Amino acid sequence: xxxxxxxxxxxxxxQGNIGDVVSxxxxxxxxxxxxxxxxxxKKEAEGFYAVHRERPFFGSLTDFMSSGPCVVxxxxxxxxxxxxxxxxxxxxxxxxxxxxxxxxxATSVEQNxxxxxxxxxxxxxxxxxxxxxxEIVNK
Ligand code: CMP
Numbered sequence: 001x002x003x004x005x006x007x008x009x010x011x012x013x014x015q016g017n018i019g020d021v022v023s024x025x026x027x028x029x030x031x032x033x034x035x036x037x038x039x040x041x042k043k044e045a046e047g048f049y050a051v052h053r054e055r056p057f058f059g060s061l062t063d064f065m066s067s068g069p070c071v072v073x074x075x076x077x078x079x080x081x082x083x084x085x086x087x088x089x090x091x092x093x094x095x096x097x098x099x100x101x102x103x104x105x106a107t108s109v110e111q112n113x114x115x116x117x118x119x120x121x122x123x124x125x126x127x128x129x130x131x132x133x134x135e136i137v138n139k
Contacts, residue, residue, distance in 0.1 A: 005126035010068035034074035
């Protein structure tokens with residue numbers, strides 16, 4: 001069993017995609033182990049995306065991520081990290097496979113509806129960024 005962090009980004013919340021995103025996870029073997037809605041400020045978004053701080057898109061990305069509420073979730077399942085990334089599709093929706101969340105709902109490489117951890121170490125950091133142990137269901 002593996003855990004990963006998923007975010008429905010501000011564009012996904014604004015467009016009304018929360019239900020479709022969660023339902024896609026639930027229909028594809030991922031269980032929600034924690035979930036809440038948050039509105040990050042600029043500093044919180046910068047902390048979350050600290051690995052990207054040298055990238056040219058860092059300022060714009062963190063403006064966008066602090067532009068409205070997000071839904072953050074811990075997903076649990078076998079190969080949850082890879083499975084979530086498969087369901088999301090490529091970062092740029094233009095390259096995302098048909099049926100993936102980004103192909104269905106994303107409008108640009110920045111406003112791409114969902115985020116998912118890319119490796120076990122990032123998943124541990126990202127889950128810990130938003131949730132403490134008491135907020136994650138342990139069955
Ligand atoms: P995400 O999976 O959340 O991880 C980093 C984010 O940076 C990525 O999704 C995109 O939203 C954003 N991103 C990646 N590449 C670019 C780019 N070239 N221009 C703007 N945003 C980008």
